[in-house]
Amino acid sequence: MTAADPQAASTALAALAALEPACALDDALALFDSLPAVRADEVTGRWHGRELATGHPMDGLLEASGWYGKQFDSVDEVHPLLFRGPSGQIVSVDPRRIPFGMVDRIPSGVVARGRQVMGAALPALRTRKPRARLRNVEYRGVVTAGMSYDHLPIIDLFRRVDERTLLGCMDLRDAPPYFFVLERDPGE
Template sequence: MDRLEARARFHELRKADDLVAAVELDEIWAALATARPEDILGGWKGGEFRTGHPLEGMLAEASWYGKTFAAVHDAKPLMCRNEAGELYSNIELGQGEASLWTVEFRGESTATMVYDGRPVLDHFKWVDDTTLMGIMNGKGIPAEGPFYYFFLERAPEPPHGSPRAGEGA
């Protein structure tokens, strides 16, 4: 699968109501371009692929909006909405926040969010100029998974209640 085919298939699967096979997401991942931490700074709206992973739906229960990468050492992995609809960094759920690093995953070095309080890594690759595909990995997860697959779309402007990148939270 080449990069253009991977992009097209990614966007199809993103809209799918049915379960998506992890093997198909892995094929897409393999064709995508790696990312650099400094290139993904800013606000991102997130979503998940339905693969049957045990984490599926848990972020929605927490009113997860997405992620904010204010700086490489200031990443907010769990931007959620409160009852008033305002965004906040859910430090309790994430047991802290995170940093962006370049980490090797599946033989490629790519932007990876390293959580402060959990042995969890979120690896990112570019789908297109405004979309990232993510794979959550961590301690205790075998090399073949199961992984949690998700995506991020660059927020066109800071959503209500969210600081701009670099303005803190």
Template sequence: MTLTREAAIADFWTRVDSQEVSDPADLDAIWAALPTVGVDEILGDWKGGELPSGHRMDGLLASVNWHGKWFKSPYDVAPMVCRDADGNLYSNTEIGKGEASLWTVEFRGESTASMVYDGQPVIDHFKKVDDATLMGIMNGKTSLVRDKHFYFYLQREDG
């Protein structure tokens, strides 16, 4: 299925709002229609959410009180920003197995901003939904389930 960018964005928001499990092929069609993004464009603080697809990680981020990601600079990245029992945000380096860095990485034939974890074989790739929203795909040896990726989104907090 090929989508126009406008149709992909509308479909993206429908899936974010519903939180129903999507067929990965439908999420891949949205991804394919979105533009790539540069590392400098995504610096800042982001709140995240899942795009459920039947992946084994669906629901796990909420169980660890995942809030989002902090991209302070290309080499100062907190991939697992969580809330503690008092509601304070912190970088959960135990779950993230360290922190991360931002690179431009080719994925599916396109070069786009990607977050490379320091302590595990995982890369999160990003594409632009709008100026304040990113779609993400988690990729790597430990995140693939029968060749299927984990899908998520980020919304800018620091406008």
């Protein structure tokens, strides 16, 4: 990514830390809107993710299921969902095999056992093919990197917190934004 103002990056990191692990949706949106754009070609590499809970129906689900993050090989070859398997390996999952439309109806007991459930399901969900692309997209009045899923009506939008950290916002039709943080893997 291009060089950012160190003072602004430090302020942005502090603002993010003040919101984690959970905050109001309006506070997450305010932080997102305050951050600078990032270009699609600046986010290549593997990124480790964590959720920023805002009361979204998906809060807790990805982390409970062993979500690792995302991998951007190029703007046209993106692995949008990486999970850590039972033996520790990182696996790319085909998002269209995950029932996003049922997220708000998943019983809390299943969410609590998410890693175990996902570990058993990984062989059926795994893919080696990229399942998304990056483009510069206008969202909330700013042109920034957006990840468009190949087979789902979802766009993940990104803003720069600092050189190694992005704040992500999942835009899914008829749902509130879902927020997450990505940190570039060491060595990337």
